[in-house]
Amino acid sequence: MFGGVFGGGSSKPAQPMPGAMPPGQVQMDPNAQLAAAEQEMEMVTDMFARLNNLCYKKCLIQRYNDEELTKAESVCADRCVAKYFQVNREVSDKLAKMSAAKQ
């Protein structure tokens, strides 16, 4: 799920060569890069916690006869996560378009 953040996964995009800057981008200060990475980590952790709480409340039946999830809970959790990310992506696309239109 977090292959893009924590490394690993076969679908990782190719990283740019060190020192090679894409055109039109200003080189970031290492402190600024660190701050951006910390912010990203905080955002991901917050997102994970929210997702966990939300899908737990929606999907898990408060009945603890078995230690394992039932199929219904498992399928519900899969769908809950998939929908969360889809909505996240669509809302951020929408916001990006709105901010681009304002500029």
Add this chain to the structure above:
Amino acid sequence: MFARIKAKLPGPKASAFWVGVTSLVGVYRYNKLESRKRMDYYCQRASHVANETIGSLDVPRKVHVYIAVPMGELGTRKARQHWEKYILPVFAAGALDYELTLVNDIETEPNGVERVVRGGVHERIAQEIREQRRKLLEAQEGNEQLRLWREAIETRKRENEARKLKKRMEDEPGMSVLELWKPQEYPHMMDIVAVGRETWVEAINGVSEGAVGSLNMQVPQELPRLKSESARSEGPPEAPLHIVNYDRFDDNSLVALPAVAYISHENLAGWASVPQRIYNFFHDQQNVDLYARQALQVVYESTKRKPRDVAELEETGKDEEQLGGWKDQEPLEVVVDKRVADQIQIYDTQNDSAPFK
């Protein structure tokens, strides 16, 4: 006193009107109640599957539902409503994960008339099975050349994706890495659920073609960018196709085929079906029984079996061809290889063999 009461009562025509309206509403409400009860019955039977436990790292069972345009229609709206009303509640109650594909290929002829293009389900299923066969061939020892080809194709795809992502990151500096997340692909071959006779025929034909047809893959080669203005104005020429020859490595053995389920859809199309549709509006219980029972058989894997003979594959769902929507349409025939017919499994949807009655 009686005269005063009688003066306040409605007249015979008004009484007839109110009795008629109340009866219709009553019949409609009774129908809704009964349909809900019957649907709850099938959902309750399916829920036994949903309450089984599953490991956190295990992937729940998933089926691929195909819906083609029903005969007599120009879109999948009615078939989709049929799916949502009768089949989806049972799948949801049984925690049966599904992937839904609506095949809606319509083309407009030069005279402006719209026409349904058949064969979309057939092509998709055949392609899926062919990919499965190719992956198995690549995994075999001695087929190094195929593995190298696959790697080259995958590398090119990854490079294209990385290029698009890099461009997107330049255009949107605030883009989050969360947008790179993609849902995990189902690791096995999904069983197929065909809604309607036309989808069933295409599904069986697709399984047969995918299982025994040619595996050669056409890969377009990339062309160098056009430099001259005149070449650009003529438009890009078609990329030459390179054919990757999988057939010479193929030993013609059959792969594990997905099981196919048929769920009927008696689509009432045309003016002649209006009385039947009005009747169904007030008496939908028999439809719930008919379709939800079939959906329940798909929820239980124990209802899978081998077809008795090729004729069973050919005759399944043939009753639908008597309906009005099939008039003046090209007939659909099941064409299945004998080896495929011997190996394929179907869900026994026409009988109620699911447990917990």
